[in-house]
Amino acid sequence: MNMPAFMASAALWVAASVMAQEAPRLPCLEADGDCVAQATRQHAVHALATWQADLARPLDARFGPAPAALVEYLTLDNLLNGYPERPRSVHPDARFLADVQGAIADLPPAIWRLFQDRLIGLYFVENLGGTGYTDFVVDQNQRPVAGYVVLDAAVLAGQTANAWASWKESTPFRPTAGYRLQARIEADADDNRRNAIQYILLHELGHVLSIGANIHPPWNLDPKDVPASENYPYFDLSWQVARQENRYTSRFDADFPQRRDVAYYFGAKLDATAMAPAYANLEKTNFPSLYAATIPGDDFAEAFASYVHVVLMKRPWRITLSRDGEAPMLFDACWSAPRCAAKRAVLERILGLPAR
Numbered sequence: 001m002n003m004p005a006f007m008a009s010a011a012l013w014v015a016a017s018v019m020a021q022e023a024p025r026l027p028c029l030e031a032d033g034d035c036v037a038q039a040t041r042q043h044a045v046h047a048l049a050t051w052q053a054d055l056a057r058p059l060d061a062r063f064g065p066a067p068a069a070l071v072e073y074l075t076l077d078n079l080l081n082g083y084p085e086r087p088r089s090v091h092p093d094a095r096f097l098a099d100v101q102g103a104i105a106d107l108p109p110a111i112w113r114l115f116q117d118r119l120i121g122l123y124f125v126e127n128l129g130g131t132g133y134t135d136f137v138v139d140q141n142q143r144p145v146a147g148y149v150v151l152d153a154a155v156l157a158g159q160t161a162n163a164w165a166s167w168k169e170s171t172p173f174r175p176t177a178g179y180r181l182q183a184r185i186e187a188d189a190d191d192n193r194r195n196a197i198q199y200i201l202l203h204e205l206g207h208v209l210s211i212g213a214n215i216h217p218p219w220n221l222d223p224k225d226v227p228a229s230e231n232y233p234y235f236d237l238s239w240q241v242a243r244q245e246n247r248y249t250s251r252f253d254a255d256f257p258q259r260r261d262v263a264y265y266f267g268a269k270l271d272a273t274a275m276a277p278a279y280a281n282l283e284k285t286n287f288p289s290l291y292a293a294t295i296p297g298d299d300f301a302e303a304f305a306s307y308v309h310v311v312l313m314k315r316p317w318r319i320t321l322s323r324d325g326e327a328p329m330l331f332d333a334c335w336s337a338p339r340c341a342a343k344r345a346v347l348e349r350i351l352g353l354p355a356r
């Protein structure tokens, strides 16, 4: 096959930079659904005790290739969900690890310290079937107490911040000539891989921070099973539980008909013509981004990432929608706008920051 030289060398570089380990031997046949479901449910990765050595490492050193047990679990979980990807543990190259280290070192210390007892580690795989993944672990009383983050190093290897953000924010809309969505989360001089990793990491850290913290219902609970007596100060600002339909609805749904069709990554459900109306309606809610409007867990993860990035780290965040021949429409972070004031106050309390 004829391949342009730059592509061939890029492919070689990726192959050399992300050294994959062998696939784990699974405790089940792939076709044995009952075995897969049981092995997933009862897996050792759910137990805090499995991770004691990881949690004992200094916080800044808690990243590396995914351990075999975790790869086995991710494979079982993909099988259970019908995802075709079979993850492998990888040893990223030194430059990639330096970017991860740099992304962490650059976070506000007061924010990073919040993860001392909560973050088990950042683990690298390839072929995850997504960019990032976070799950919680439970103590001996079955209480969720900490979490681990899995990152697909092969996907991250080629990213830069603005291209990644533009791609992600475009995925809910079917590509159509003449319509364009651009996201800008870094100035040109900072538009690099380290900062793509940092933003992706911030989102996953938002999920870790919510573990056992009464911010929103746990993500392993069906909406119908959320106790009616439970109060979640953050969740309650935007969401309601429709127990009969076993789903979450937002308090803004009557004026935001596009929300239920916002689907990121796997198959757009909205036409490009819905971009401008969806963002116009989003401006009337307290969701910090369109992704935040999808489910309660991602509402908090997006808010955490956006708040730390924009307010604490003073970085840009803007979505520009353009259509041939028309003036572009701009959508900015909401933290200085009245629409997000109540959410900002709850978030700042959760982060232990002084009230303004």
Ligand SMILES: [Zn+2]
Residues within 6 Å of the ligand: 203, 207, 297, 298, 301
């Ligand atoms: Zn998420």
